[in-house]
Amino acid sequence: MNEDLIKxxxxxxxxxxxxxxxxxxxxSIEELGIFSAMWNEHCCYKTSKKWLKKLPTENNIVIQGPGENAGIIDLKDNDGIAFKIExxxxxxxxxxxxGSATGVGGILRDIFTMGARPIATLDSIRFGDITTDKTKYLLNGVVHGIGHYGNCIGIPNIGGECEFDSSYDYNNLVNAMAIGHVKNDRIFYSKPKTIGGLIVYIGSKTGKDGIHGASMASDVFSEDDEDEKRPSVQVGDPFMEKLxxxxxxxxxxxxxxxxxxxxxxAGITSSSVEMASKGEVGVLINLDKIPLREPLSPYEILLSESQERMLAVIEPENNEKVKSILKRWQIDYEVIGEITDTKRVVFSSKNKNVVDLPVNIIVDDAPEYDRExxxxKKRKINDFDLTNLNIENMVDNLFQNLNYLEKSWVFNQYDSTVMGDTIKEPGQSSGIVKIHDSDKVIGATTxxxxxxxxxxxxxxxxxxVLESYRNLVCSNLKPLAITNNLNFASPHDPNIMGEIVLSINGLRKSASQLDTPIVSGNVSLYNQTNDRPIKPTPVIGMVGFNDNYENIISNKFQNESDLIILIGNTMSKNSSPYFLQDQLTVKKVTQFNELIDINYDLEKKNIKVLYNIFDHNLVTSCNDISRGGVFLTLIKMLQNNYGFNINIKDKFDIFCEYQAGYILTINKNDYGSIKNIFEKNQIEYQNIGEVTKESIEINSKKFDYFKILNDYLNNFEKIIN
Amino acid sequence: MSFKSAVITFPGSNCDRDALVYLKALTNGEVLNIWHEENSLPNVDLVIVPGGFSFGDYLRSGAMASKSKIINDLINHSKKGGYILGICNGFQILSEIGLLKGALIQNKRLKFLGKNCFIKKRYQSDFNCLINKDQVLKIPVAHNEGNFYCDDSDLKYLHDNELIAFEYCEGKFSNSIANINGSIDNIAGITNKDKNILGMMPHPERAFQNFHSSQDGKLILESLLS
Amino acid sequence: MRIKILIRLKSQILEPQGKVIEKSLSNLGLKNLNNIRQGKLIELDIPDKFSKEERDELITSACKKLLVNEIIEEYEVLG
Incomplete structure (x- = not known):
């Protein structure tokens, strides 16, 4: 076979x-196509497998770990939660x-394929510098696409994140997460059981969409590639997906x-190979039976990524019943083949086998690399010039930076309340939905x-991982498990490969420490255009639980005159990366000081005491501290014209990041009880001030309440337009 | 007296379950779910035409659903004086059938809008009789085509016959203008001339439980039951 | 025979997408493109054996019954 064709x-x-x-x-050319689809990073994880194997994936609540369409965890009483990010x-x-719409469609299918009804989606999206028209176009299109698909099918979008950084100028990231509710005795897997079972095709007809999409997802871009690659983008039909x-x-x-x-x-190729491999059986599929939208060659049928299609195995006697249910939903349906005992994947067309391969060569012999x-290098210690800080400038800085602003422009384009079970909508520390017909709630964050x-x-x-954990804890959710989406640049660069290896190791350590196993995930490499790699972006989706929605703690102020309590340790100005980048405009990655050592004892101690005071009904609201420090956390807690008046030893410290950091508000009368509990548990805390009405005051300096609110809520839309 | 009600499901309806839950929670009678291909409706007091994207909202929102089999009997139900509540896509469907005046076109800012909005009563009907004048209700909206349009003569007709049930207004700590989607005269919901049919864009069925961000949606069904 | 039906919002109805398109074109340096309106085009086949009258009648009823909402839209059958 010719070398160019192979390449x-x-x-x-x-x-x-x-x-x-x-x-x-x-x-055959069809067989080459199959290897192309199955042996790329997206399908076989050839670069990352060696490292991913080390992740903790089990504990006593994991029903299904990685390897199926989604991970599933047990919520007791036969309730389970299936979730995944992609x-x-x-x-x-x-x-x-x-592109973004079909991303949502794909992840929803991963969930309902397992018998779970999707109950929430989240998304994690990243773009380059907003000053370019291209970024504006991407932002508008991506948000529109995510919203369109989810809104139409009617699954609430309950949260996510949206970040801007120039490393994403030529490679924006769109990661979509979905969560479904399943009855644990009704979980469906891809593994077929019956030899002679019918393979049925359900859903949209096959067209030329996305031919070679899976291998496209494993290519490094060059800037002028866009137009050439356009035809391979799939088009989604959320109405069909709903049916x-x-x-x-x-x-x-x-x-x-x-x-x-x-x-x-990789369409019918990967789905049928997957089935054969899981069941240790063979498949025999007649490509002439596939419902087509337009005439296609066997090669094109095998690699088409037309959306809203499913492959199922049924026992022959159920054929008529299946047909009549699908007819009512106006869904195309065709018997296209059968499960065999050959352990071979055979595709025929016009009475000829165009593909005839043993399953194990495709799956088990897939390459696995141990890349360099x-x-x-160890970092030098750098002392930054902190002499000319001005708090007003720092506040203004924050509100001119998209990463700190409220993103209602984004999430107001999403339906977050459909299905009627939403408890916390986007824009809070985590999204929370109730399990229908139950008091149990699930929270999630990316x-x-x-x-x-x-x-x-x-x-x-x-x-x-700790930040995700705190996001859930502050609402009184118990974090359960993780799904991950490892977005990196090209692994052929040993520096990038180092980021992959080490961050997976970090994930391993923190997930083991916190007992939050990784139950599903996705790897996206080659996010790089020419010599411009993205920053390493391994996104975490974490799911947390409480058995009664009435226990959920608000992330926003509830009463005037409540005391504001701060717990956790500041990373201090010299070692808070986002503070340095966004306030002191440190740009070069080599200039930053080493990250402060993780203190799991402190994190766990604070978490434990928070659950304790939540249980005693001593907290009126709580939020965690992340990028933007105490100041931004307080801003995020504003609602109903509440404000705050605080006093802090070093006022610039309020912009720094924190370890195990939380802000909580309590009723003044409960201060004694809180103090007792904190002292008994050796928790360091500061009573920094109180909730006010329509005012913001920091160390006796008054700020214009309405200007700050207006900037925080409205600047995002101003900047992106 | 037991109050019987039904919710119609079209392919692409996605608030049908929410409407069923709303009815089951707040009424004491039987609550039925009717598939759009049925020829007739059971004998009920109220029919909800729910939100969603019936038939993908292809062509125009609500256009295809307005030609479904069940619609003939929905029209009969209205002629007999039965109540109909169309929410969101349901409002669009009722407009497309011609049971309500006007049409719903794309939001003025061309974007889907999913957030809490604030509405108040304009003219009285059975659907809002428990709501005080100037009482502001907080209820979520979730639509791309909620911009109510009608020509001047229809607008005059709506006012002369007092058929505007709800209008958008400013809320407390509201970060937005009252008119969220460009609707003429801030119209959020209208009735037919006999006032037994209400179409509204906000979703009362997402604002009634104690874990919802508001319970104001109760008032619409409770008004009807009072 | 292939028939094309052009459907537009009535001219008196504000059409914000036209304004947005105009602004975007102008941002791309494409000035002097004014009064942009956006419509939708429906294409369909009608058997050739139909007379012109039959054809017109069929198209008119398709438009009036489903394809066009005359409260907000107007249509034009093209060639």
């Missing part, structure tokens, strides 16, 4: 040799609206389905601190 399919010559040696024959980075750069979701959930609850797999990246990596991770990939990752 065009994203395979190396060495990889091709492995295949050739095994098969001892030449490949990236759609490259498609969203090429065509932001459809597909209702139809599939009905089939599953009627017990008519044996196994199910969504046709995501460098560990970052986080990443790329700057921390660039400074120290391992510790930075641990801080990211």
């Amino acid at each position: 065009q399919h994203g395979l190396t010559i060495d990889e091709f040799k492995i295949i050739h040696k095994y098969l001892k024959r030449d490949l 990236s759609h980075n490259h498609p969203s750069y090429i065509e932001p609206f459809n 597909l979701m209702e139809g599939c959930l009905e089939l599953m609850s009627s017990g008519l389905i044996e196994s199910m797999q969504d046709m995501g990246a 990596f460098y560990i970052p 986080d990443c601190n790329p700057l921390y991770i660039r400074i120290n990939p391992e510790k930075g990752m641990e801080y990211t």
